[in-house]
Amino acid sequence: MAKCVSVCRKWQQCTFELKRIKGDICSKAHHCHLLCADTHFTIYTVACGTALGTSAHVLCRLGLIESAPTHWISGTSEQTKLSVEFPLEDILLITASPVIKAVTNFKQVSKRLEEFDVEEQPSSVLEKRYPNIKVIQSGITQLKSKEHKMFTEDGKEYGYEKLCLCAGAKSKLIFEGNPYILGIRDTDSAQEFQKHLAKAKRIVVVGNGGIALELVYEIEGCEVIWAIKDKAIGNTFFDAGAAEFLIPKLSAEKPETATACKRTKYTTGGSEKEGRSDTAADRLGSALGPDWHEGLHLKGTKEFSHKVHIETLCEVKRIYLQQEFIPLKQASLSFPKGKQNAEPDRGQNFPFFSALWPVYVELTNGKIYGCDFIVSATGVVPNVKPFLDGNDFALGEDGGLKVDEHMHTSLPDIYAAGDICTASWEPSRVWQQMRLWTQARQMGWYAARCMAADSCGESIDMDFSFELFAHVTRFFNYKVVLLGKYNAQGLGSDHELMLRCTKGQEYVKVVMQTGRMMGAVLIGETDLEETFENLILNQMDLSAYGEDLLNPNVDIEDYFD
Template sequence: MAATPSGARSRFVVVGGGIAGVTCAEKLAMEFPSEDIFLMTASPVIKAVTNVRQVSKTLEEFDVEEQPSSLLEKRYPNIKVIQSGVEQLRGDEHKIFTEDGKEYVYEKLCLCAGAKPKLISEGNPYVLGIRDTDSAQAFQKNLAQAERIVVVGNGGIALELVYEIQGCEVIWAIKDKAIGNTFFDAGAAEFLIPKLSAEKQETPIECKRTKYTMEGSEEKERPVAASDKLGSALGPDWHEGLSLKGTKEFSHKVHIEVLCEVKKIHLQQEFLQLQQTSLAFPKEVKNVEPDEVLWPVYVELTNGKIYGCNFIVSATGVVPNVTPFLAGNNFALGEDGGLKVDKHMHTSLPDIYAAGDICTASWEPSPVWHQMRLWTQARQMGWYAAKCMAADTLGESIDLDFSFELFAHVTKFFNYKVVVLGKYNAQGLGLDHELMLRCTKGQEYVKVVMQSGRMVGAVLIGDTDLEETFENLILNQMDLSAYGEDLLNPDVDIEDYFD
């Protein structure tokens, strides 16, 4: 590193201590062992990927550890972690400015500042989002004092929460007809639903991450808010080791309200006042409680029902965290608000790359890949962005990484292993597709999406052992018309056909 009068200078600067930023910095450190790599991050800890297990060609599993940045610097002595939030970027001058008043000059910059929860109501203390360790702990503290909460949203976080929460009534308000719309169709949802009414299975699962312990619970009327410092996103199994228990003795108690959104949130005082004015609350609006039960906050749904609760979880997706970098820089933004990147992870501005949740993939994708803001993609993008930065620096050409050939994700919902491959929900296929199904209640659910006799997507719930074979079939686009229903016949060993 050479200090200049205007500030520290490094050939490569990466912003963000989450999976995308750390992976990018690590790869750069390996590619350029004699260069210093600056990693700027707003959080005091970084996220490290450990124990990577390649499940198949494109499916991978790994653990994630929250570590002090000194451990990263020890592993890669040429990485210098600078713990300070970036406040401003001057792309035309190749400079960034941190909140502690320092200035840094880069040759190539990779922005990996993640995303923030997209809340249904900003600034309302009764509406919580879950993103990082602080917000997960704030949620846990509030839950420990709660009898009933309302969960809004129907994606990954909501699915995990409704299953994991015990001893607290959950009103789950979803826009769709069936649960889990970002991962499943109605058939898979039906397969999973019985798990919500069953007693939660207490299969001891090895804890892979930092344990979140409950510190002395303070009696507070208002929810405990998370700190406003943006930490890295949580990841797979984030709730393990975190006791998600309310004040009651029962296990699950989930009530689902379908096809509705939140119309309005009323604080207790406001609710009581409005109840007295019939104009504000027309007759069809129905409070589902007897009048004497009082809750801190009330949620009015578009289906006319009103639920009182202790607090609301808004699990309604994320918005890319681009704000600190926009002023004075004419970035091209995607429809979801992310920094658009081309197939070399390059943004629309010279020498600025982006990876992970902050970016919007804007290249022509493989027909069976799409972006989803996931841990696995943050790692793949961080790694590949570093390779692209290296190739540009050395004047070499580089092809799009193989990991972008096929969308592949392995996770766990309701204690089932879940693998989703390709266009698993027939995304973007219109009516031009067929579905094949195999389902054994309580055991497995297998769905494949076929187009012109070829497999283009699959959902595998349970221990189906089909992921590798189906991954191959989607990748090689073999014509499977001749196999017909045998493709999912459990008596036919499908691997013998194709492996």
């Protein structure tokens, strides 16, 4: 029988060690740990996301396959040496994509904040690095959880002892089956968008999340009508004040030299061929990483920089194809000039009908705009459909697979991580789940540890990354840091906000409740993230400091050395 490595919690500078428990014998002589990526059942798929790649990587590190001593993927500088030989443990990764996601250039910004790049790499890279990993490129046709079996498109059957579902999420399209509606969720759809944009004079972007925010800023040489259901842009990430701080960037010229992209780009074989079927496109998707637009030429047919008009508090009511709109003899609107009301889009035969566009969008505020195509960026839904038939998974309100504090689903020996799952444990007061790359990496890393511990009959504590919500990204070329209950989520009415804003440079907002900091939004180079992170975690009573917390003439770090 194979000796088993027990997973022990020993905190040393935000990492832990694996220690051999002498005489501890694992009852299983041979394990097959199966991690499953997305299948072709979805419209826009995440072929092999961060959660999946991270889970496989950490399983290797935990001794579930043989591995030389090396750095942890957590990015800490210490090495964890594995001083014993581990049993041969087979890990199968089933993915519909020929590429995998790898976390690279990891940087620990603070104790909880982390930055990293996401690179696409051929699956062969993972197999060469870890000989006990086998990558199966195929879609999933069925999961039989009671029999512990998975069935793939190529007619093969795989048994598993433990299964981790890291199948990500799929785009929510405003209308299905319309050729003029594009969803941007994966690398293939991003390239398809670039191809359409090169011929476009005007597009309509629907949605107010991260993809939409990045998109409207990056597009040049094309009119953009941005339709959002909220009062202000970026409602998912910040309040109306922060939105007002960012909006001037949409009318300013973009910097001529962009930051060089460090991510290696791969294209899936044959995916760019004209006329490829929808089925093939669905099968090959690989999730977008941070700064997904880097390396893409997002420019329309015109010679201007930004030209964005925002329609707030509205949604899409109806979409007309050109042949459907012409008989109506209605006038669509031209691109608004400044704060003036939009005028009819004058076509060659106006007023009988407007300028001809391939597709028209009618909004719930009564306005109609013609455009070359529509981008649906209205969010994602967990990609659970391929796994539900015949399996009694407990689902969260958002449709994700419910997982407990050790990433178990409701079915035996099945775990889930990343966008596909819904955290159903009692969360920390200053943490919430959001379907972001940061949390996908953290969940995949933690799920692998949980699988390793369960294999040996051991238990581990909840990972510290779930103590505080912490996310760093970039919007409109600003560094954006989100901490804790940054939008006062769930705090009720007894909270207060403190603000500091320097136009064009920085925007700082902290959320206070009973004298304690509960969250913060930091836009720009504020250098406050580590201090505020500690204050939120410590829950220190800050009432005595008052407005000095945000006084730019006071070095706040001096208070808390």
